Amino acid sequence: MYFTSGTEDYLKKIIEDNKKENLLFMHNEDTSLLAHETEGNSIFKAPRKYEVIISTGAIIVPSGFAVFNHIPVTDEGRPLFEYHYKNRAKLIEKEPGFLAIRVLRPSRLDTYIIFTLWKNESAFKQWQTSNSFSEADFHLNTGEKGEKKQPNIFLRPSFVTKYKIYEKKNI
Numbered sequence: 461m462y463f464t465s466g467t468e469d470y471l472k473k474i475i476e477d478n479k480k481e482n483l484l485f486m487h488n489e490d491t492s493l494l495a496h497e498t499e500g501n502s503i504f505k506a507p508r509k510y511e512v513i514i515s516t517g518a519i520i521v522p523s524g525f526a527v528f529n530h531i532p533v534t535d536e537g538r539p540l541f542e543y544h545y546k547n548r549a550k551l552i553e554k555e556p557g558f559l560a561i562r563v564l565r566p567s568r569l570d571t572y573i574i575f576t577l578w579k580n581e582s583a584f585k586q587w588q589t590s591n592s593f594s595e596a597d598f599h600l601n602t603g604e605k606g607e608k609k610q611p612n613i614f615l616r617p618s619f620v621t622k623y624k625i626y627e628k629k630n631i
Contacts, residue, residue: 517560537613557583
């Protein structure tokens with residue numbers, strides 16, 4: 461999966477020049493973002509490249525809400541982090557309004573991305589208050605008496621970015 465950022469006009473030009481490609485246009489108050497999921501090479505001049513290690517649902521949707529959870533992971537912690545996500549309960553997929561998830565391994569940097577797509581922002585917010593959200597916390601093992609004990613595999617705190625998804629014909 462590849463991403464590029466830029467002005468709306470710049471990204472619109474990429475979309476116009478690549479009508480046969482499956483591109484997802486996203487925008488928030490700070491920036492615009494274009495996603496390209498492909499088995500081939502990127503069409504972007506300076507892409508941010510990620511390997512898809514988990515994939516459920518289609519990311520090419522006419523409209524919706526995208527959430528990116530950026531999680532910096534140590535080199536030593538990568539196998540444990542990936543194992544956790546590959547063996548998760550998959551509860552998010554059963555949530556109303558859920559459309560897709562991609563767990564993305566960075567090709568050059570240290571920050572994984574958990575990329576989820578929702579029908580709308582309301583569906584995402586409802587998931588955040590659900591039991592499946594609280595059960596989806598990153599619990600790698602437990603200590604004595606059931607207390608949660610987590611190895612320190614994170615380099616820095618994670619952060620979230622959110623975008624509204626626009627249909628290509630409406631941008």
